[in-house]
Amino acid sequence: MINTITLNPSLDYIVKVDSFKVDSLNRNQEEQIYAGGKGINVSIVLKNLGVENTALGYVAGFTGDEILRQIRGYGVSCDFIKLNNGFSRINVKLKSDGETEINGSGPEITSEDLKILYEKLSGLTKGDYLILSGSIPNSVPDDIYENIIISLLDKGVEFIVDATKDLLLKVLKYKPFLIKPNHHELAEMFNVELKSDEEIIKYGKKLQEMGAKNVLISMAGDGAILLPENGEAIKREVPKGVLKNSVGAGDSMVAGFLCGYLKSNDIDEAFKMGIATGSASAFSEELATEKEVYELLKQFN
Structure with missing residues (x-):
């Protein structure tokens, strides 16, 4: 079984306004509301690709109810913990002459709430995959991902981690199956400027030396680099297409990689x-569908 965790999901409210004016009434030209969160995106794309999985995390209030309604609408199995207080955050993205974002903070997660999550995870067994992705709310310990992995080390679970800086660096010694930083995050981890593929590979290998088995480095329109556990670095370009929306592309890459590995048992x-x-999501207004993915896969043959 595959499980994803989204500790601080959101309702993302996307508003498009012509020539936004401060201190004035503005009328939106277009609006969208959708469930947000990196783990949620992974779960939805996996389901779109025919891979059953369960989405876990925390939700609260009326916004939490809507998040669950939307996720279930994709056919994804949910096992979120419903908090008694507060409400799941709302993130506002205002698109006009520029783009402005206001992110909510989300509900408080207590130590008792965390115990419930650990109890749910204790049922995982050998061969299961757990995907830990995204930022964490301020109310949980900053070593939460590390603690989750420690609690499951004797279970034989495989871990996939898509997180930034310390959240990622702290878990490398536990040998996660896959990590997926982008090239900007990789540079930030080592406080360097990466100017070439060779430099990206050099620092990606440092993450392997620290324990990661497979390192997948996304580089937006410049393609991606894979450092497999066994073998040399592989660089691939992205398929041809028109960029429409980069939100969720990295999460989709994680979902596609795992789907491809489960079907073929072949890293390449x-x-x-x-x-x-990842490209199928970037070339669409919504997350990748199976049909879109297999159309793009033809470009690799």
Whole structure:
């Protein structure tokens, strides 16, 4: 079984306004509301690709109810913990002459709430995959991902981690199956400026030396680099297409990689599937569908 965790999901409210004016009434030209969160995106794309999985995390209030309604609308199995107080955050994205974002903080997660999550995770067994992705709310310890992995080390669970800086660096010694930083996050981790593929590979290998088995580095329109556990670095370009929306592309790459690996047991095939899936989301207003992914996969043959 595959499980994703989204500790601080959101309702993302996207508003488009012509020539936004401060201190004035503005009328929106277009609006969208959708469930947000990196783990949620992974779960939805996996389901779109025919891979059953369960989405876990925390929700609260009326916004939490809407998040669950939307996720279930994709056919994803949910096992979120419903908090008694507060409400799941709302993130506002205002698109006009520029783009402005206001992110909510989300409900408080107590130590008792965390115990419930650990109890749910204790049922995972050998061969299961757990995907830990995204930022964490201020109310949980900053070593939460590390603690989750420690609690499952004797279970034989495989871990995939898509997080930034310390959240990621702290878990490398536990040998996660896959990590997926982008090239900007990789540079930030080592406080360097990466100017070439060779430099990206050099610092990606440092993450492997610290424990990661497979390192997938996304580079937006410049493609991606995979450092497999066994073998040399592989660089692949993105398929041809028109960029429409980069939100969720990295999460889609994670979902596609895992789907490809489960179907083929081949790392390079998984890599192709990951790039095709990430690109399919980037070339669409919504998250990648199976049809879109397999159309793009033809460009690799």
